[in-house]
Amino acid sequence: MYIIETKNLTKKFGKLIAVNKLDLRINEGEIFGLLGPNGAGKTTTLSMLSTLIPPTEGKASVNGFDVAKEQSKVRKSIGFVFQDPSSDDLLTGRENLYLHALMYGVDRHEINKRIDDALKLVDLTQRQHERVKRYSGGMRRRLELARGLLHEPKILFLDEPTLGLDPQTREHLWRYIKRLSTEKRTTIIITTHYMDEADRLCDRVAIIDHGKISALDTPTNLKKGLGGDVVKLKIKNPNLAAVKKLKFVRRVNSDGGVVTITVNDAAMHLQKILKVIGDVESVESRSPTLNDVFLYFTGSEIREGEAEGGYFERMIRSRNR
Numbered sequence: 647m648y649i650i651e652t653k654n655l656t657k658k659f660g661k662l663i664a665v666n667k668l669d670l671r672i673n674e675g676e677i678f679g680l681l682g683p684n685g686a687g688k689t690t691t692l693s694m695l696s697t698l699i700p701p702t703e704g705k706a707s708v709n710g711f712d713v714a715k716e717q718s719k720v721r722k723s724i725g726f727v728f729q730d731p732s733s734d735d736l737l738t739g740r741e742n743l744y745l746h747a748l749m750y751g752v753d754r755h756e757i758n759k760r761i762d763d764a765l766k767l768v769d770l771t772q773r774q775h776e777r778v779k780r781y782s783g784g785m786r787r788r789l790e791l792a793r794g795l796l797h798e799p800k801i802l803f804l805d806e807p808t809l810g811l812d813p814q815t816r817e818h819l820w821r822y823i824k825r826l827s828t829e830k831r832t833t834i835i836i837t838t839h840y841m842d843e844a845d846r847l848c849d850r851v852a853i854i855d856h857g858k859i860s861a862l863d864t865p866t867n868l869k870k871g872l873g874g875d876v877v878k879l880k881i882k883n884p885n886l887a888a889v890k891k892l893k894f895v896r897r898v899n900s901d902g903g904v905v906t907i908t909v910n911d912a913a914m915h916l917q918k919i920l921k922v923i924g925d926v927e928s929v930e931s932r933s934p935t936l937n938d939v940f941l942y943f944t945g946s947e948i949r950e951g952e953a954e955g956g957y958f959e960r961m962i963r964s965r966n967r
Contacts, residue, residue, distance in 0.1 A: 647710060649674040649801060649833050650695065654704035657690050664690040666857035667704065674800075675831040677823065679838060679848035683944050687857040688837045692803050695835070696726055709800045722750075725794030729806040731786045735779035739770055739789050742778060743796060750797040764792035768822055784815030791822060801833045802826065808843060816840075820847055841937040851936075853943045860943040865936050872934040872942060875912035877919065879905045880927040888922040895919075899941065906941075908934070 650672040657665040665687040672678045680688045693699045695708055697717040706713045709723035733742045740761060747757045765771045768788035773781070781789065787807065794802055807823070808816040824847065826832040838844055844851050845865045852862040861868060874896050884905045890898055894915045897908040905923070909915050912931040920926060 648672055649676075649710075650706075650708055650835070652695075652704065652706040655691070655694060655701055655706050656703035657687075657694060657699065658702045663857050665694070668854075668857070668859065670852065670859075672833060672835070674833055675827055676849045677827050677834045677836065677847050679836050679844040679851035680854060681838065681841075681844055681851055681940060682854035686854045686944070688854055689805070690857075691854070692726075692805065692835065692837065696724055696803055697721055722797070723800045725797065725799035725802045727787075727790045727794045727802070727804050727807060729809060731790055733778045733786065733789055733793070736777060738775050738777055739781070739785075740765070740774040742789065743793055746793045747796050752797055760796050760798075764795050767795070767825070768792045769818075782815075784811050784818070787811060787815070787819060788822070791819070795826070795832075799832070801835065804834060804836045806838055807836060808838070808840065816843070823847060841935065841940055845936045853940060855944045861939065868939045869934045869936060872908065872939050874908045874910045874934070876932055876934050876938055877907045877909055877912050877916060878930040878932075879907070879919075879923065880929075881905055881924055882927075883924055885922055885924050889919060892918060892922070897942065906938075908938075 648671045650670060652668050652670045655665060655668040655670075656663070668687075668691060680691060682688050690699070694701050694713060695706055697713050697720050700714055708720045711719040711723065713720050733739075734745075737745070743761045743764060744757060747760060752760060762771075765774050768791055770785065770788055770792065773785065778786065778789065791807070804823070808819050811819070820843070823834060823836075827834055836844070836847065848865060850862065850864050851868065853860045863871070880903060882903060884900060886898055886900060886905070889895055889905075889907060892915070894910045895907055896910065899906045907919065909919070916929070916931060920929070
């Protein structure tokens with residue numbers, strides 16, 4: 647049995663279809679990434695799986711429980727670390743964790759041990775008695791992670807877990823997330839816009855666009871599937887028609903003076919491309935990355951806002967009043 651499974655999962659906001667017949671099967675202990683541009687349906691998917699909003703159509707089960715019919719059992723099975731920190735600045739780190747443990751009904755005889763273990767896991771034992779307002783951004787994220795683990799959930803949802811953090815802090819958080827998966831067999835669902843994060847952490851990733859899954863596989867297989875080498879050229883007036891006629895060219899994308907070409911064996915064919923494309927300012931050649939895969943399946947245009955995310959945020963605020 648899969649720890650998370652959806653079938654034709656759909657969510658509509660009026661005429662907007664935020665999630666469109668989504669089918670997912672996620673294994674226990676897996677780190678699973680949800681990737682997609684703004685408005686793709688990532689936030690809405692997490693919201694339905696965590697019972698914050700009901701599906702319009704279809705079904706979903708989390709830890710064997712139906713998200714529509716067994717909401718309390720689903721909520722006991724999950725932890726959720728939101729993108730924006732929500733700990734109380736006036737309380738200490740330990741006091742925040744204690745309050746959260748009470749809210750989740752953790753046995754009073756176990757609370758202190760659970761807090762000690764969580765603080766040790768995220769390296770906050772030495773700072774546990776300081777007020778959170780004195781914490782750095784990285785420390786706050788680690789505290790949020792500890793809080794999400796206190797009731798020992800089977801599944802942990804992480805919404806943009808390292809957004810805005812410096813590279814060193816991101817590396818530390820990546821190690822904590824990996825440890826949760828390997829040592830505690832916690833299933834972790836991550837949304838992120840950092841392709842290197844998804845590549846390093848995730849066992850599998852699903853690229854979602856316009857509410858549907860465009861691709862789903864391991865990061866390695868997705869990069870292999872793109873095929874060839876990637877040549878990126880900075881050029882003002884490219885002759886794209888001539889490039890597309892070349893037999894060894896697989897894909898061509900132009901965006902703001904930068905042309906990205908996927909070719910079979912760049913070393914062999916680069917000079918032929920340069921002869922027909924025009925006056926090039928700079929050239930870069932490399933193997934495909936997960937970012938190339940993302941752009942291939944979602945396009946390069948900028949998405950303005952996230953309509954489904956806005957609804958989700960308004961709903962959360964109304965519940966907290």
